[in-house]
Amino acid sequence: MNKQRLLLIINPISGTSKKEGLAEHLTRRLTDSLGMSVDVKITGGKDDANRFAAEAVDQGYYGVIAVGGDGTVNEVARALCNSDVALGIIPNGSGNGLARHLEIPVDINLSLDVIIQNNILACDYATVNDVPFFCTFGIGFDAAVSDRFARQRKRGKMMYIKSAFEEFVRYRPKEYTIRANGKEITQKAFLVACCNASQYGNNAYIAPSANMSDGLLDIIIIHAGSPISTAMLGVDLFTGYINRNTLIQTFQAPSAIISRTDSSSAHVDGDHVELGNLLDVKCHKEKLKIFVPRSRQGEIRPILTPIDSFLSDLRITVSNLPQKQNSRMRPLIGIVDSFLANTRVGVSNIPQLKRGKVVPVVAPVKDFLTDVRNILLEFFRKQ
Numbered sequence: 424m425n426k427q428r429l430l431l432i433i434n435p436i437s438g439t440s441k442k443e444g445l446a447e448h449l450t451r452r453l454t455d456s457l458g459m460s461v462d463v464k465i466t467g468g469k470d471d472a473n474r475f476a477a478e479a480v481d482q483g484y485y486g487v488i489a490v491g492g493d494g495t496v497n498e499v500a501r502a503l504c505n506s507d508v509a510l511g512i513i514p515n516g517s518g519n520g521l522a523r524h525l526e527i528p529v530d531i532n533l534s535l536d537v538i539i540q541n542n543i544l545a546c547d548y549a550t551v552n553d554v555p556f557f558c559t560f561g562i563g564f565d566a567a568v569s570d571r572f573a574r575q576r577k578r579g580k581m582m583y584i585k586s587a588f589e590e591f592v593r594y595r596p597k598e599y600t601i602r603a604n605g606k607e608i609t610q611k612a613f614l615v616a617c618c619n620a621s622q623y624g625n626n627a628y629i630a631p632s633a634n635m636s637d638g639l640l641d642i643i644i645i646h647a648g649s650p651i652s653t654a655m656l657g658v659d660l661f662t663g664y665i666n667r668n669t670l671i672q673t674f675q676a677p678s679a680i681i682s683r684t685d686s687s688s689a690h691v692d693g694d695h696v697e698l699g700n701l702l703d704v705k706c707h708k709e710k711l712k713i714f715v716p717r718s719r720q721g722e723i724r725p726i727l728t729p730i731d732s733f734l735s736d737l738r739i740t741v742s743n744l745p746q747k748q749n750s751r752m753r754p755l756i757g758i759v760d761s762f763l764a765n766t767r768v769g770v771s772n773i774p775q776l777k778r779g780k781v782v783p784v785v786a787p788v789k790d791f792l793t794d795v796r797n798i799l800l801e802f803f804r805k806q
Contacts, residue, residue: 429453429511430479431463432472432499434491449513449535456539466495472545476502481541484508486714488538491529492516493558493624497692500711501555504548509712511538511732517583518624518693520558524635525620526719529736538714547636547710550701552698559623559630559712560704562681563614564594566688570695572700583625591654596647597687603642612651613670615681616643617704621723623693626732628663630673631723638708639675646670663725678705718785740751 431449435442450461462477476487476499488511489499496512500521503510513534514522525546527534553562561569572586600609618630618641630641647657648670659665666673681702689698722728 426485427459428482428484429457429459429461430475430484430487431461432466432475432487432489432491432495433463434466434472434489434495434515435778436460437491437495440725443585445531449488449490449531452535453488453538457541458503466491470498471655472498473502475499478627480506480508486538488513490515493518493520493692494694496521496627497555497694500548500557503518504555504707505710507712509543509714509745511714513538520622520624520692521620522625523557523599523624523732524622524633527716528725537716540714540717542715542717543638543712545714546711546713547619547638547706547708548711549640549706550618551617551689551691551702551704551706553703554691554696554698555718556619558620558692559618560689560691561615561616561700562599562687562689563597563612564590564684565614565616565623565629566690567594568688569693570688573695598684599644600682601642602681603676604674610644611647613645613647614643617641617679617681618643619706626667626729627660628723628729629660631663631666632673636709637675638706639677640679640704642676642679644672644716646672661729663723663728677708680704692767 431453432444433442433446436484446463446465450463453459453461461753464471466472466475472489472491472495476489480502486509487499487503489496490513492514493516495516496510496514498699502508504644512522512525513531514527514529515531520527522529522534527537549556568583568587569727571590572583575582575586590757594613596611596613598609598611599615600607601615618633620635621630622628631641633641643665645653647653650671655666656665656670659668681704683700683762684703686697686699689696689702724732
């Protein structure tokens with residue numbers, strides 16, 4: 424392996440930020456900080472990132488850095504599985520599920536800092552019928568939503584939510600048989616998800632306890648409920664409480680065989696796939712090396728972790744506004760920083776946050792929302 428070479432793979436159409444000068448900026452910082460030579464490849468179509476990364480493995484690169492959304496990251500990661508070449512992630516998409524699980528900031532410079540730290544973790548990846556996935560594989564409702572979303576002309580979070588509501592109205596639970604840990608269960612379910620990481624993306628926590636270094640998949644079965652109780656799962660999904668919902672059954676296993684009566688929709692990391700009736704799911708322990716932050720907490724605290732992630736994203740968004748807008752919104756950054764510091768201190772001595780025990784963050788949340796409201800009102804008055 425050549426420990427002096429990095430490959431930078433950039434998807435020029437991912438996300439909404441401009442890519443002009445990005446390659447030069449990233450190359451300069453990596454070269455100055457790590458003393459490595461950096462080669463750059465720009466993708467022009469599907470599977471380019473996978474091909475470039477596979478060539479880097481053959482040529483013995485030290486690391487391959489994916490700059491793009493989940494699709495680009497997954498293409499690169501697939502090529503690096505079972506190799507000594509490390510994956511670097513500079514998230515620039517809409518969901519950024521793997522980056523968020525690993526606590527990699529959704530910001531170009533901050534995520535670049537993670538790579539410069541040169542802290543590499545051996546992580547698990549998983550396969551279903553030999554198709555790799557890194558966050559989640561699912562059948563049922565979430566797969567039907569992914570299928571509907573893939574057929575939309577527009578992308579983005581709001582379009583995904585629209586697809587979810589449209590599918591929710593018409594979707595009916597299906598029967599699945601799951602064999603794992605020497606046991607077999609047959610049940611009707613709203614969805615079945617096999618999770619290597621904690622979330623789908625966008626801080627939607629389907630498996631809050633998932634660990635990417637334990638050699639186990641978190642298998643989530645969501646049972647059919649009333650329309651209201653099923654819809655309320657959405658709230659628990661975004662607050663980190665889903666594994667306490669009464670409609671949820673969850674267990675861990677290194678592998679599972681799932682059979683179903685039809686070969687309807689399935690998804691791997693949000694991408695629609697056709698896989699057939701019999702699904703062979705396996706976890707491959709510590710077979711993918713990834714650059715991760717040294718300061719990872721590795722624990723999801725219900726309510727607090729989603730709030731923390733949302734505010735961190737908000738801070739980054741405001742920081743990246745054009746100069747004129749940035750100056751008007753600058754006070755918001757100070758408030759966000761103060762809020763994050765106060766809430767982290769306020770909960771630092773709580774070993775396990777439980778329902779009804781969020782008093783330490785109530786006052787900061789109230790103050791924060793009041794200040795944000797005032798700043799936003801002033802900002803839009805000046806537009």
